[in-house]
Amino acid sequence: MPGLLTEPDFKHITVKELHPTFVAEIQGVDFSTPVDPEVFSEIKEALAIYGVCVIRSTGLDDTRHVEFSRLFGDLDDIKPYLTGGRKPKFPYLELFDAGNIDDNGEVVKLDSQRAHYNKGNTLWHIDSSFNPRRASYSLLLAHTIPPPGTGGSTFFADTRHAYSTLPSPLKHQLESNNYTAAHSLFHSRKLGSPAYFADLDPTQHKMALHKVIQKHEPSGRMNLYVGAHAHHLVGVGDEESKRLLKECMEWATREEGVCEVEWEQEGDLVIWDNRCVMHRAGGGSFEGLWKRDMRRTTVHDDSSTAWGENDRRDVKVGFNMTS
Ligand code: OGA
Ligand code: MN
DSSP states (O other), X not given: OOSOSSOOOOSSOEEEEOSSSSOEEEEOOOOSSSOOHHHHHHHXXXXXXXXXXXXXXXXXXXXXXXXXXXXXXXXXXXXXGOOTTOOOSSSOTTOEEOSOBOTTSSBOOTTSXXXXXXXXXXXOBOTTTTSSSOEEEEEEEEEEOOOTTXXXXXXXXXXXXXXXXXXXXXXXXXXXXTOEEEEOHHXXXXXXXXXXXXXXXXXXXXXXXXXXXXXXXXXXXXXXXXXXXXXXXXXXXXXXXXXXXXXXXXXXXXXXXXXXXXXXXXXXXXXXXXXXXXXEEOOOTTTTTSOOEEEEEEEEOOSTTTXXXXXXXXXXXXXXXXX
């Protein structure tokens, strides 16, 4: 197998590698009944090795999506986003909306707040890095996908490969300073659509602090933990902080460490470990025209660095979505 770790000995699932350093498609999981514990532990093992696992045509619905996700740990919920009497769109508060459908069931208008908000998701990011307790896994399930050839893929970047191939001067600087980055959802919204969110000031909101170099505990490998929510490096001058974050991001998203995952049919599920990959929505000509209904569960990290440098009493910062 091309350049990966040890050849895993899976008894229940079949693993097909989709990239030389990470990402695999898993076959052989029966979702018609609750997933067998032995099968589940092989999925976790595959995730520890590959960071991203694609499972086609699962047949999962909302209920079983949430039930299956609970096997991974405690789930995050959308409560901080339900401001101003806003009602949840889906039957579970554990389902995050990663799609482009508005409250009337129509494709979001390109000039709506929601469309501008979504632009932040097209930047390389790590889910929930802006929360005091970060996320481990995200499980994104396709409910409706746009027609072939109109875009809508999800791209992944291997942050363990990024770390292990770091050029020495950068590696030395990162290691000797052991930087902490301050993460903010407002920062990435603003980066995604600067004019629309011109009045948003990320510094007016509490940021979440996480180390830039982290050990991915399931594999024991180090990785670079940055992404579009990373606003600045704590205690570093503004210019130097921007330069270093940019350098890390450019390094981590080089062609050789990036994999595109295409959604083929509804029921396709992609599970990724935010502690060792970044991702971004690919966008495309479907935007404003075709429905893309994607729902995501997000698992609270339970590794020793889950809370980063934050206080365990810190609360999640929400976003006041108006439309
Ligand atoms: C997400 C996300 C990307 C996509 O659900 O966290 O970033 O392609 N999704 O929808
Ligand atoms: Mn995301």
